[in-house]
Amino acid sequence: MARYKNGINGAISGKIGNVVGATCRGIAYLRSLPETTxxxxxxxxxxxxxxxxxxxxxxxxxxxxxxxxxxxxxxxxxxxxxxxxxxxxxxxxxxxxxxxxxxxxxxxxGELLASWILEVLCLVNAVLRIKWGNGPASVFSNDSDKASFIIYNPAKEAFVTFTNAAARADRHAVLQLPEDFAGDVVHAWQHFVNVEGNAVSTSVYLGALMV
Known part of the structure; x- marks a missing residue:
């Protein structure tokens, strides 16, 4: 707020743009309007x-x-x-x-090839078994590529991950889920990572499974 000394037109009163003129105890002041958010x-x-x-x-x-x-x-x-x-x-x-x-x-x-899923089974004691088939070996599908799995339990709001769980050439993986997942529906995904860790496949959804 600034003090205003009367000019040739007298003290300013009221609003001009974003400035308001007012007088208090005979002293004229100018103040800016508060910003509205x-x-x-x-x-x-x-x-x-x-x-x-x-x-x-x-x-x-x-x-x-x-x-x-x-x-x-x-x-x-x-x-x-x-x-x-x-x-x-x-x-x-x-x-x-x-x-x-x-x-x-x-x-x-990524550019690595995904495998086709042949079987996804929930066994006793919260064990999950996945089998897959591979295409011809190539730079995009190497036997040494590592399969990783992501399991999500909505009821528990919890993820369980299995990185480098098996080689592509193994064509299967057996995953031990937490015992308290028994009786819950989980969602599962699989993807591959090469041995150098600088190339991946696009993850594949394996479905909703009752543990």
């Missing part, structure tokens, strides 16, 4: 809800995503890329009750 729009609130949902869900998989999205980074981090994809493709529902379409989740994206 608008709250977030509903669209912005909804986008924040979606972002919080996706970021919270992917955060436990940071190490896997750093490898799985490494070739797509550009000026963004692997996690930024993963979050952007899931915001566009995997969020379902209406505000504020958003959810995720697990079938559309992708935790790695």
């Amino acid at each position: 608008k709250g977030p729009t509903q669209k912005q609130i909804n986008q924040r809800l979606k972002f919080a949902l996706v970021m919270g869900w992917l955060k436990p998989l940071l190490n896997i995503i750093n490898i799985g999205y490494q070739i797509l980074t550009g000026d963004k981090t692997p996690m930024n890329r993963a979050v952007s994809y899931h915001l566009r493709e995997a969020v379902t529902g209406d505000a504020p009750d958003y959810g995720l379409d697990f079938k559309k989740a992708i935790f790695s994206r």
Whole structure:
């Protein structure tokens, strides 16, 4: 607030633009109008809800995503890329009750070939067995590529990961899930990483499974 000495037109009274003239105890003052701030729009609130949902869900998989999205980074981090994809493709529902379409989740994206899944079985004692078939060996499908698996339990809101669980040439993997997963439905994904760790396959959704 500034003090104003009368000029040839006298003291200013009232608003001029973003300035208000006033007199207090015979002294004229000029003060600026307070800035008004608008709250977030509903669209912005909804986008924040979606972002919080996706970021919270992917955060436990940071190490896997750093490898799985490494070739797509550009000026963004692997996690930024993963979050952007899931915001566009995997969020379902209406505000504020958003959810995720697990079938559309992708935790790695790359040029290595995926194998075709032959069998996914839940055995006793929370054991999961996966069998797959491989195409002809090539630079994109090497017997030494390592199979990794991601298991998510919505009821427990918990991930279990198995990195380098088997070689591509093994054509199967046996995974021991936590005992308290028994009786729950879980969602599973598989992808491959080469031995150098600088190439991956796009992850494949294995389905919803009753443990």
